[in-house]
Amino acid sequence: MSNFKKSLFALIAVLALCGVEARADSFTITNTQGVAYVSTSVDGGPPTLRRPLDFHLSGPGLSVTRFSPLAFGGVWGNVEARDTCRSVLCGAGTVVGTNSSFSGNLASWGAMAVVNGVKFDFISLTGSLNFFSESIVLPNGGDYRVTIPFTFSGEINGFTSTPIFTSTLTGKGLATFGFFDISMDSPIPHYVLDSIEYDFEPVPVTIDIKPTTFPNSINPRSKGKIAVAILTTRSFDATTVDPTTIRFGATGIEAASVHSAMEDVDGDGHIDMILHFITQDTGISCGNASASLTGAIVSGVRIAGSDSIETAGCN
Numbered sequence: 001m002s003n004f005k006k007s008l009f010a011l012i013a014v015l016a017l018c019g020v021e022a023r024a025d026s027f028t029i030t031n032t033q034g035v036a037y038v039s040t041s042v043d044g045g046p047p048t049l050r051r052p053l054d055f056h057l058s059g060p061g062l063s064v065t066r067f068s069p070l071a072f073g074g075v076w077g078n079v080e081a082r083d084t085c086r087s088v089l090c091g092a093g094t095v096v097g098t099n100s101s102f103s104g105n106l107a108s109w110g111a112m113a114v115v116n117g118v119k120f121d122f123i124s125l126t127g128s129l130n131f132f133s134e135s136i137v138l139p140n141g142g143d144y145r146v147t148i149p150f151t152f153s154g155e156i157n158g159f160t161s162t163p164i165f166t167s168t169l170t171g172k173g174l175a176t177f178g179f180f181d182i183s184m185d186s187p188i189p190h191y192v193l194d195s196i197e198y199d200f201e202p203v204p205v206t207i208d209i210k211p212t213t214f215p216n217s218i219n220p221r222s223k224g225k226i227a228v229a230i231l232t233t234r235s236f237d238a239t240t241v242d243p244t245t246i247r248f249g250a251t252g253i254e255a256a257s258v259h260s261a262m263e264d265v266d267g268d269g270h271i272d273m274i275l276h277f278i279t280q281d282t283g284i285s286c287g288n289a290s291a292s293l294t295g296a297i298v299s300g301v302r303i304a305g306s307d308s309i310e311t312a313g314c315n
Contacts, residue, residue: 026166029062032171032200033059033201033202034056034057036057036131037054038196038197050082052068052107053066053102054068055067065112066110074110075104075105076102077102078100078101078102080097081098081136081196082100092141094191095137096135096136098177099130101130102128102129104128105124106126110122113158120164122160123158123159124158124159126157127156129154131198132150132151134148138189139189141183141189143180143181148175148177149173149174150172152171152198173199173203175197176235177193179191179193179194180192201301202294204303205231205236205293209228209308211266215309215310218312220280220313220314223280224279225277225278225279226248227274229266229275230246230275230305231272232271241295243295246293246294248282249277250282250284252293253294260273260274261273261274289308289310290307290308291306292306
Protein backbone atom coordinates (compact mmCIF):
# COMPACT_ATOMS: atom_id res chain seq x y z
CA MET A 1 0.00 0.00 0.00
CA SER A 2 1.36 3.46 -0.92
CA ASN A 3 2.19 6.02 1.73
CA PHE A 4 -0.52 8.26 0.30
CA LYS A 5 -3.21 5.59 0.76
CA LYS A 6 -1.97 4.84 4.27
CA SER A 7 -2.19 8.54 5.12
CA LEU A 8 -5.66 8.78 3.63
CA PHE A 9 -6.93 5.81 5.64
CA ALA A 10 -5.39 7.28 8.79
CA LEU A 11 -7.13 10.61 8.14
CA ILE A 12 -10.48 8.89 7.60
CA ALA A 13 -10.01 6.98 10.86
CA VAL A 14 -9.28 10.21 12.75
CA LEU A 15 -12.34 11.93 11.27
CA ALA A 16 -14.48 8.93 12.17
CA LEU A 17 -13.29 9.07 15.75
CA CYS A 18 -14.07 12.79 15.91
CA GLY A 19 -17.56 12.07 14.63
CA VAL A 20 -18.10 9.31 17.18
CA GLU A 21 -17.01 11.59 20.01
CA ALA A 22 -19.54 14.25 18.99
CA ARG A 23 -22.46 11.92 18.27
CA ALA A 24 -25.35 11.45 20.65
CA ASP A 25 -24.32 14.46 22.73
CA SER A 26 -27.19 15.77 24.82
CA PHE A 27 -27.91 19.44 25.49
CA THR A 28 -30.31 21.38 27.67
CA ILE A 29 -30.32 25.07 26.71
CA THR A 30 -32.53 27.26 28.89
CA ASN A 31 -31.62 30.56 27.26
CA THR A 32 -31.67 29.88 23.54
CA GLN A 33 -30.22 32.59 21.32
CA GLY A 34 -30.70 33.21 17.62
CA VAL A 35 -33.45 33.99 15.14
CA ALA A 36 -36.24 32.11 13.36
CA TYR A 37 -38.11 33.24 10.25
CA VAL A 38 -41.48 32.19 8.84
CA SER A 39 -42.31 33.12 5.24
CA THR A 40 -45.79 32.40 3.88
CA SER A 41 -45.74 34.14 0.52
CA VAL A 42 -43.21 35.18 -2.11
CA ASP A 43 -45.16 38.10 -3.57
CA GLY A 44 -47.41 39.50 -0.84
CA GLY A 45 -50.48 37.75 -2.17
CA PRO A 46 -52.44 34.90 -0.60
CA PRO A 47 -50.04 32.57 1.22
CA THR A 48 -50.22 29.65 -1.19
CA LEU A 49 -46.50 28.89 -0.87
CA ARG A 50 -45.92 27.61 2.66
CA ARG A 51 -42.21 27.31 3.25
CA PRO A 52 -40.52 25.45 6.08
CA LEU A 53 -39.20 27.48 8.99
CA ASP A 54 -35.70 28.96 8.63
CA PHE A 55 -33.74 29.29 11.86
CA HIS A 56 -30.42 29.66 13.61
CA LEU A 57 -30.51 28.52 17.23
CA SER A 58 -27.55 28.34 19.57
CA GLY A 59 -26.45 27.82 23.14
CA PRO A 60 -23.45 26.47 25.05
CA GLY A 61 -21.86 23.70 22.97
CA LEU A 62 -24.46 23.68 20.21
CA SER A 63 -25.33 25.74 17.14
CA VAL A 64 -27.99 24.62 14.64
CA THR A 65 -28.88 26.33 11.35
CA ARG A 66 -31.58 25.52 8.84
CA PHE A 67 -31.86 27.68 5.73
CA SER A 68 -32.92 26.90 2.19
CA PRO A 69 -34.38 29.08 -0.58
CA LEU A 70 -36.47 26.09 -1.66
CA ALA A 71 -40.01 25.35 -0.53
CA PHE A 72 -39.22 21.89 0.76
CA GLY A 73 -36.94 20.12 3.19
CA GLY A 74 -38.98 20.55 6.35
CA VAL A 75 -42.46 20.60 7.83
CA TRP A 76 -44.65 23.62 7.00
CA GLY A 77 -45.88 23.79 10.56
CA ASN A 78 -49.06 25.12 12.15
CA VAL A 79 -49.16 28.92 12.20
CA GLU A 80 -52.40 30.26 13.68
CA ALA A 81 -52.19 33.73 12.10
CA ARG A 82 -51.43 32.25 8.69
CA ASP A 83 -53.84 29.34 8.70
CA THR A 84 -56.78 31.36 10.05
CA CYS A 85 -56.47 33.89 7.23
CA ARG A 86 -56.29 31.08 4.67
CA SER A 87 -59.70 29.73 5.66
CA VAL A 88 -61.70 32.88 6.53
CA LEU A 89 -61.78 36.55 5.57
CA CYS A 90 -59.43 38.32 7.97
CA GLY A 91 -60.85 41.80 7.99
CA ALA A 92 -60.55 44.72 10.38
CA GLY A 93 -61.07 43.73 14.00
CA THR A 94 -60.32 40.04 13.45
CA VAL A 95 -58.67 38.53 16.53
CA VAL A 96 -55.81 36.41 15.26
CA GLY A 97 -53.93 33.82 17.31
CA THR A 98 -50.17 34.07 16.98
CA ASN A 99 -48.94 30.70 18.29
CA SER A 100 -46.99 28.53 15.88
CA SER A 101 -45.50 25.05 16.02
CA PHE A 102 -43.33 22.92 13.77
CA SER A 103 -43.18 19.23 14.56
CA GLY A 104 -41.65 16.25 12.81
CA ASN A 105 -39.24 16.74 9.93
CA LEU A 106 -37.53 20.11 10.54
CA ALA A 107 -34.89 19.74 7.81
CA SER A 108 -33.96 17.03 5.31
CA TRP A 109 -30.23 17.36 4.67
CA GLY A 110 -30.75 21.11 4.60
CA ALA A 111 -29.12 22.01 7.89
CA MET A 112 -25.78 22.22 9.63
CA ALA A 113 -24.67 22.06 13.24
CA VAL A 114 -21.62 22.76 15.36
CA VAL A 115 -21.49 20.33 18.27
CA ASN A 116 -18.81 21.02 20.88
CA GLY A 117 -16.61 22.58 18.21
CA VAL A 118 -17.15 19.85 15.59
CA LYS A 119 -18.94 21.03 12.44
CA PHE A 120 -21.47 18.82 10.64
CA ASP A 121 -22.73 19.90 7.21
CA PHE A 122 -25.80 18.53 5.43
CA ILE A 123 -27.54 16.93 8.37
CA SER A 124 -31.20 16.11 9.02
CA LEU A 125 -33.22 17.49 11.90
CA THR A 126 -36.36 16.19 13.57
CA GLY A 127 -38.24 17.37 16.65
CA SER A 128 -40.54 20.23 17.54
CA LEU A 129 -40.25 24.01 17.76
CA ASN A 130 -43.06 25.85 19.55
CA PHE A 131 -43.65 29.60 19.78
CA PHE A 132 -46.26 31.06 22.15
CA SER A 133 -47.51 34.67 22.11
CA GLU A 134 -50.68 36.67 22.71
CA SER A 135 -53.40 37.18 20.10
CA ILE A 136 -53.51 40.40 18.08
CA VAL A 137 -56.34 42.44 16.55
CA LEU A 138 -56.06 43.42 12.89
CA PRO A 139 -56.50 47.17 12.17
CA ASN A 140 -58.88 48.93 9.83
CA GLY A 141 -56.95 48.80 6.57
CA GLY A 142 -53.37 49.22 5.41
CA ASP A 143 -50.39 46.90 5.72
CA TYR A 144 -49.73 46.05 9.36
CA ARG A 145 -46.64 45.18 11.38
CA VAL A 146 -46.73 44.42 15.08
CA THR A 147 -44.03 43.25 17.52
CA ILE A 148 -44.99 41.23 20.60
CA PRO A 149 -43.12 39.09 23.17
CA PHE A 150 -42.97 35.32 22.73
CA THR A 151 -41.82 32.31 24.71
CA PHE A 152 -40.29 29.22 23.14
CA SER A 153 -39.78 25.52 23.75
CA GLY A 154 -38.16 22.98 21.50
CA GLU A 155 -36.70 19.53 21.08
CA ILE A 156 -34.27 18.83 18.25
CA ASN A 157 -32.51 15.66 17.12
CA GLY A 158 -29.68 15.92 14.61
CA PHE A 159 -28.39 12.99 12.60
CA THR A 160 -26.71 11.85 9.41
CA SER A 161 -26.57 8.07 9.04
CA THR A 162 -26.16 7.94 12.82
CA PRO A 163 -27.33 10.20 15.69
CA ILE A 164 -25.26 13.34 16.34
CA PHE A 165 -27.08 15.15 19.14
CA THR A 166 -30.33 15.59 21.01
CA SER A 167 -31.33 18.89 22.57
CA THR A 168 -34.02 20.48 24.70
CA LEU A 169 -34.32 24.25 24.33
CA THR A 170 -36.31 27.06 25.92
CA GLY A 171 -36.15 30.82 25.53
CA LYS A 172 -38.01 34.03 24.83
CA GLY A 173 -37.80 37.18 22.73
CA LEU A 174 -39.77 39.45 20.41
CA ALA A 175 -41.78 38.34 17.38
CA THR A 176 -42.59 40.73 14.51
CA PHE A 177 -45.65 39.81 12.45
CA GLY A 178 -46.11 41.34 9.00
CA PHE A 179 -49.57 41.38 7.37
CA PHE A 180 -50.44 42.51 3.86
CA ASP A 181 -53.78 44.15 3.08
CA ILE A 182 -54.70 42.57 -0.27
CA SER A 183 -58.15 44.16 -0.54
CA MET A 184 -56.88 46.42 -3.38
CA ASP A 185 -59.88 48.53 -4.51
CA SER A 186 -62.32 46.92 -2.10
CA PRO A 187 -63.36 49.11 0.84
CA ILE A 188 -63.19 46.05 3.13
CA PRO A 189 -59.67 45.16 4.31
CA HIS A 190 -58.52 41.59 3.71
CA TYR A 191 -55.33 40.56 5.47
CA VAL A 192 -52.91 37.72 4.90
CA LEU A 193 -49.84 36.96 6.98
CA ASP A 194 -46.63 37.49 5.03
CA SER A 195 -43.89 36.79 7.57
CA ILE A 196 -42.90 36.34 11.20
CA GLU A 197 -39.44 37.07 12.55
CA TYR A 198 -38.60 35.64 15.96
CA ASP A 199 -35.64 37.42 17.58
CA PHE A 200 -34.42 35.64 20.69
CA GLU A 201 -33.12 37.65 23.62
CA PRO A 202 -31.01 39.59 23.97
CA VAL A 203 -32.95 41.18 21.11
CA PRO A 204 -30.64 43.35 18.97
CA VAL A 205 -31.58 47.05 18.98
CA THR A 206 -30.20 50.04 17.09
CA ILE A 207 -28.49 52.66 19.25
CA ASP A 208 -26.93 55.99 18.32
CA ILE A 209 -24.21 57.33 20.61
CA LYS A 210 -24.10 61.14 20.63
CA PRO A 211 -26.94 61.53 18.09
CA THR A 212 -26.41 63.97 15.19
CA THR A 213 -22.62 63.66 15.46
CA PHE A 214 -20.16 61.37 13.68
CA PRO A 215 -17.67 60.08 14.49
CA ASN A 216 -18.81 59.56 18.07
CA SER A 217 -15.91 61.15 19.90
CA ILE A 218 -15.66 60.51 23.65
CA ASN A 219 -13.07 61.86 26.09
CA PRO A 220 -12.78 59.21 28.85
CA ARG A 221 -11.49 61.89 31.22
CA SER A 222 -14.50 64.14 30.70
CA LYS A 223 -16.63 64.97 33.72
CA GLY A 224 -19.67 65.46 31.49
CA LYS A 225 -22.38 63.16 30.16
CA ILE A 226 -22.89 61.02 27.07
CA ALA A 227 -26.22 60.98 25.22
CA VAL A 228 -27.31 57.65 23.77
CA ALA A 229 -30.48 57.06 21.74
CA ILE A 230 -32.36 53.78 21.39
CA LEU A 231 -34.06 54.04 18.01
CA THR A 232 -37.49 52.83 16.99
CA THR A 233 -37.31 50.65 13.86
CA ARG A 234 -39.68 48.53 11.78
CA SER A 235 -39.32 45.69 14.27
CA PHE A 236 -38.65 47.48 17.57
CA ASP A 237 -40.55 50.13 19.53
CA ALA A 238 -38.17 52.10 21.73
CA THR A 239 -41.07 53.41 23.83
CA THR A 240 -41.43 49.90 25.31
CA VAL A 241 -37.97 50.08 26.93
CA ASP A 242 -37.77 50.19 30.73
CA PRO A 243 -35.14 52.93 31.28
CA THR A 244 -34.41 51.75 34.83
CA THR A 245 -32.92 48.53 33.42
CA ILE A 246 -30.56 50.20 30.95
CA ARG A 247 -26.79 50.04 31.41
CA PHE A 248 -24.21 51.57 29.05
CA GLY A 249 -20.46 51.51 28.77
CA ALA A 250 -17.41 49.69 27.48
CA THR A 251 -19.12 46.30 27.83
CA GLY A 252 -22.74 47.38 28.32
CA ILE A 253 -23.06 46.66 32.03
CA GLU A 254 -21.45 49.73 33.60
CA ALA A 255 -23.44 52.98 33.93
CA ALA A 256 -27.10 53.54 34.76
CA SER A 257 -28.77 56.51 33.09
CA VAL A 258 -29.19 59.75 35.01
CA HIS A 259 -31.93 61.03 32.69
CA SER A 260 -34.21 59.64 29.99
CA ALA A 261 -36.79 61.14 27.62
CA MET A 262 -38.92 60.26 24.60
CA GLU A 263 -38.40 62.18 21.36
CA ASP A 264 -37.93 61.67 17.64
CA VAL A 265 -34.13 61.66 17.60
CA ASP A 266 -33.52 60.72 13.95
CA GLY A 267 -36.40 62.65 12.38
CA ASP A 268 -38.16 59.62 10.90
CA GLY A 269 -41.50 60.41 12.52
CA HIS A 270 -41.20 57.70 15.19
CA ILE A 271 -40.57 58.28 18.90
CA ASP A 272 -37.19 57.11 20.20
CA MET A 273 -35.71 56.98 23.69
CA ILE A 274 -32.71 59.13 24.60
CA LEU A 275 -30.71 58.56 27.76
CA HIS A 276 -27.77 60.34 29.40
CA PHE A 277 -24.89 58.69 31.24
CA ILE A 278 -22.02 60.10 33.32
CA THR A 279 -18.92 59.57 31.20
CA GLN A 280 -16.65 58.43 34.01
CA ASP A 281 -19.16 55.79 35.07
CA THR A 282 -19.09 54.07 31.68
CA GLY A 283 -15.69 52.41 31.95
CA ILE A 284 -14.77 53.68 28.49
CA SER A 285 -11.00 54.02 28.20
CA CYS A 286 -8.52 55.27 25.63
CA GLY A 287 -8.44 53.07 22.55
CA ASN A 288 -11.97 51.66 22.83
CA ALA A 289 -13.58 51.43 19.38
CA SER A 290 -17.15 50.72 20.46
CA ALA A 291 -19.52 50.95 23.40
CA SER A 292 -22.55 48.84 24.26
CA LEU A 293 -25.96 49.10 25.87
CA THR A 294 -28.03 46.40 27.60
CA GLY A 295 -31.38 46.35 29.36
CA ALA A 296 -34.95 45.16 28.94
CA ILE A 297 -38.37 46.21 27.73
CA VAL A 298 -41.27 46.49 30.16
CA SER A 299 -42.28 42.85 29.54
CA GLY A 300 -38.85 41.73 30.73
CA VAL A 301 -37.36 40.68 27.37
CA ARG A 302 -33.68 41.62 27.32
CA ILE A 303 -32.17 43.88 24.63
CA ALA A 304 -28.63 44.75 23.53
CA GLY A 305 -26.99 47.13 21.07
CA SER A 306 -23.66 48.76 20.28
CA ASP A 307 -22.22 51.64 18.29
CA SER A 308 -18.76 52.79 17.22
CA ILE A 309 -16.79 55.42 19.16
CA GLU A 310 -13.49 57.26 18.94
CA THR A 311 -11.64 58.22 22.10
CA ALA A 312 -10.14 61.71 22.42
CA GLY A 313 -7.97 63.54 24.93
CA CYS A 314 -5.78 60.50 25.47
CA ASN A 315 -2.35 61.97 24.67
